[in-house]
Amino acid sequence: MNKQAISKPTGKPYPRRCSECGQVAVHLAKVQYAARIKHDGKLHEFNISELPIDRCAACGEEFFTNVSSDAKSDALREHLGLLQPARIRELLAEHKLTQRKFAAHLRVAEESVSRWLNGLSIQSRALDTLMRIYFVNGEVRKLLASDEPICIKAGEPAGSAEVIGVWGRRH
Ligand SMILES: [Zn+2]
Incomplete structure (x- = not known):
């Protein structure tokens, strides 16, 4: 298993030539993959049920491609509930x-x-x-549309945040 290898170019039609055995026998395969990916300073471990990889029908070698790495990123976003x-x-x-x-x-x-x-x-x-x-939240969009910092004044009820210009101008 040579999962570190990237077969290039990824746009090339199948079957592709195998960089291990030289046979033109590399096809797209979908495999179950136990992902271990670091993101936001934390290691995330989860299963990807159908990770697209390249596999050589002649020698059995498997290759990660750019498509695999995109699929891993998509899966991580989904795992973490992040916007795609x-x-x-x-x-x-x-x-x-x-x-x-x-x-x-x-x-x-x-x-x-x-x-x-x-x-x-x-x-x-x-x-x-x-x-x-x-x-x-339209209010948030309005607040952030300004270049000015957002000031939250102490002791005021929630919802009183407003753009007041330079920090402290109205303190
Ligand atoms: Zn091969």
Whole structure:
């Protein structure tokens, strides 16, 4: 088993040539896979029932592909209950938001948003939560649409958070 190997290019039609035995006998296979993935500083262990991999019918060698690694990322997002890239795209379209605007509202780099949308990185649970709160709550969207910091004044009831400009201006 050579699961570290990446067969390239992934767009090539099957059967592909096996880098182990040289036979053109590599086909797509779906395997059960015990994933152990580190995310957010924690190791997550869970089963993926049908992970797509490449398998050589001649020598039995199995290869991870880019498709496998995308599937692993999707499975991790699902395991952790994180928004999938396609869902974030839909939400941006629904709210007529550009990546740049959304990134500014969330106080993250535009590059981060781009990487989430392209599946190149997985958002932290904290940022996933912020995104959800942003999308479900118009007041939150209004607050975050401003560049100004949000001040929560001590001793006031919940819901009194407002944009007041520079920290402390109205204290
Ligand atoms: Zn082979």
